[in-house]
Amino acid sequence: MAPATQYGFLGGGAMAESIVRALLASGAAPASAIAASDVAAQRRAALSALGIRVTSANEEVAAGAEIIVIAVKPGVVPQVLAEVGPAVRAEQLVISIAAGVPLARVEAALADDVPAVRAMPNILIAARAGATALTPGRRATAEHVAIARRLFEAGGRVVEVPEALLDAVTGLSGSAPAFVMLFIEALADGGVLAGLPREIAMTLAIQTVLGAAKLLEERGEHPGTWKDRVATPAGTTIAGLAELENAGVRGAVMRAVAAAAQRARELSGGS
Numbered sequence: 001m002a003p004a005t006q007y008g009f010l011g012g013g014a015m016a017e018s019i020v021r022a023l024l025a026s027g028a029a030p031a032s033a034i035a036a037s038d039v040a041a042q043r044r045a046a047l048s049a050l051g052i053r054v055t056s057a058n059e060e061v062a063a064g065a066e067i068i069v070i071a072v073k074p075g076v077v078p079q080v081l082a083e084v085g086p087a088v089r090a091e092q093l094v095i096s097i098a099a100g101v102p103l104a105r106v107e108a109a110l111a112d113d114v115p116a117v118r119a120m121p122n123i124l125i126a127a128r129a130g131a132t133a134l135t136p137g138r139r140a141t142a143e144h145v146a147i148a149r150r151l152f153e154a155g156g157r158v159v160e161v162p163e164a165l166l167d168a169v170t171g172l173s174g175s176a177p178a179f180v181m182l183f184i185e186a187l188a189d190g191g192v193l194a195g196l197p198r199e200i201a202m203t204l205a206i207q208t209v210l211g212a213a214k215l216l217e218e219r220g221e222h223p224g225t226w227k228d229r230v231a232t233p234a235g236t237t238i239a240g241l242a243e244l245e246n247a248g249v250r251g252a253v254m255r256a257v258a259a260a261a262q263r264a265r266e267l268s269g270g271s
Helices: 014-026 041-048 058-064 074-087 103-108 123-127 142-153 163-174 176-193 198-219 223-230 236-246 249-267
Strands: 005-010 034-037 053-055 065-070 093-096 116-120 130-136 156-160
Touching (some): 005 058, 014 123, 014 142, 074 103, 093 142, 116 142, 130 163, 176 198, 198 223
Parallel strands (some): 005 034, 065 093, 093 116
Antiparallel strands (some): 116 130
């Protein structure tokens, strides 16, 4: 019989590793309470370096885990569910983080009494600053949702939404870390263009974005409030803002989120 663990990850890619790192760094679970499976030897080696148990066998991880996290690519989910689904027990909880895979597909591969939760985390969970949205399945109780919350709160903030909104979540918090990285890179490039050394420009860009987010979180005020406070009449900031508005940055960001959400709907079989 497989050794008992609290968390079992089926798939050991970047997102699974990020969640594992958050669990370990926060103290939410020791390495001995986590297991993961992956077909790639390179991924198994990376996860093993964290001190958790690793294997290539999905069935072994699923059999011994209290909480089973499906963390494979969406196209592989049917195969993995076919492997482990029939053996999953009612006392276990299945959490799927596979983008575009509806709960109905997950639940159809499980026994009628097995609870499931769908989650959409983002990669920032690796820095314990992630954003995750949860949707309970039809057999999940409030306690099951609380268990899922504790898992993802080890790495950041958690919200609950109806499943119909998860594609929008994917477009915003799921995809937007890449958009923000692009913006930070552009800020640093702008600093270099203005004469700053690359290293100093990147440090200032990162700290500025970090500080802006922290200020909004702590004060709870609308971003426009602080934009207006910084933009003095005929000053440097308003000159820069005018360039951003002329370039249509605001609309471009909105369209980027909408495009990512639409792609998520397409992946999940929606229109």
